[in-house]
Amino acid sequence: MNFMTEKHDPSSSPLDLDNIRRTLTRLEDTIIFLLIERAQFAHNPRMYSKDGFADVLHRDGFSGSLLEWMLKETETMHAKMRRYESPDEYPFTPRDQLPAAILAPLNYPPLLVNPAAINVNRDIQRFYLDSIVPAITRTVTDRLGKEDDDGNYGSGCTRDIECLQAISRRIHCGMFVSESKFLSAPSSFIPHILTPNPSALEALITKPAVEAALLVRLEKKARWYGAELGPDGEPLVGDGARREKVSPEEVVRLYREYVIPLTKVVEVEYLLHRLDGLSQAEIDELARRG
Numbered sequence: 001m002n003f004m005t006e007k008h009d010p011s012s013s014p015l016d017l018d019n020i021r022r023t024l025t026r027l028e029d030t031i032i033f034l035l036i037e038r039a040q041f042a043h044n045p046r047m048y049s050k051d052g053f054a055d056v057l058h059r060d061g062f063s064g065s066l067l068e069w070m071l072k073e074t075e076t077m078h079a080k081m082r083r084y085e086s087p088d089e090y091p092f093t094p095r096d097q098l099p100a101a102i103l104a105p106l107n108y109p110p111l112l113v114n115p116a117a118i119n120v121n122r123d124i125q126r127f128y129l130d131s132i133v134p135a136i137t138r139t140v141t142d143r144l145g146k147e148d149d150d151g152n153y154g155s156g157c158t159r160d161i162e163c164l165q166a167i168s169r170r171i172h173c174g175m176f177v178s179e180s181k182f183l184s185a186p187s188s189f190i191p192h193i194l195t196p197n198p199s200a201l202e203a204l205i206t207k208p209a210v211e212a213a214l215l216v217r218l219e220k221k222a223r224w225y226g227a228e229l230g231p232d233g234e235p236l237v238g239d240g241a242r243r244e245k246v247s248p249e250e251v252v253r254l255y256r257e258y259v260i261p262l263t264k265v266v267e268v269e270y271l272l273h274r275l276d277g278l279s280q281a282e283i284d285e286l287a288r289r290g
């Protein structure tokens with residue numbers, strides 16, 4: 001399901017900024033619960049090593065990690081179901097390695113201009129594996145008291161793929177945010193696109209109050225969603241309170257250090273390509289809008 005069809009307010013445009021922000025807010029819930037699911041299993045670093053399952057995967061003609069193999073297999077099936085024709089879905093597998101859809105294309109409204117140039121999934125995969133998975137699986141790993149491996153490779157990779165796909169959708173939604181902001185004041189953006197000025201563009205798209213409110217909301221959600229409730233229905237406190245659940249601090253760190261900055265990278269990168277292929281007359285017309 002993507003926000004193209006989600007009906008927050010049927011009378012509003014898909015590019016209405018409040019509409020898009022409601023989708024980003026809903027994705028907070030999705031990401032928190034998916035992280036909690038991944039945190040049930042150990043780190044299992046063998047899944048991320050190119051040598052971890054080389055013997056098995058070579059027989060399948062694949063050279064890479066178990067996670068990369070499962071990503072490609074999963075995305076191959078999803079591509080056949082036209083998932084990556086949706087303007088808010090971006091594959092981790094290079095598109096030229098994915099098959100054509102077997103279903104007829106859906107007619108999405110052409111809301112974005114020149115989105116094809118953008119895909120930050122390599123950055124997402126890197127920070128997720130290097131910085132997030134080790135942190136959220138530490139409780140199980142410590143409980144195991146051994147080389148952070150519980151053998152749950154299929155479950156671990158499945159949960160990882162769900163987390164990666166949700167985080168990717170959230171970050172690439174930055175393009176819709178950017179298009180919405182651009183259309184609300186094209187003449188503010190156009191000079192910094194024609195003479196590329198990423199810093200000026202980042203200053204224009206950055207909304208500190210929105211970011212601050214998001215982090216406060218996120219901490220509260222993570223504290224409640226991961227809480228163990230006592231017989232009275234209130235969250236338990238102390239050691240037994242959050243068995244193998246993700247700490248609110250980790251969720252806030254994920255957004256503060258990675259999700260928000262990378263969303264802004266996508267917003268700026270989208271703007272830098274926004275006028276590609278437009279004639280001077282088309283640019284002048286946009287500037288006249290205000």
Ligand SMILES: C=C(O[C@@H]1C=C(C(=O)O)C=C[C@H]1O)C(=O)O
Nearest residue numbers: 177205206207210211259260263
């Ligand atoms: C997504 C937006 O753009 C920027 C990025 C934000 C984020 O990633 O949460 C929040 C506010 C802005 O700094 C927005 O304005 O809502």
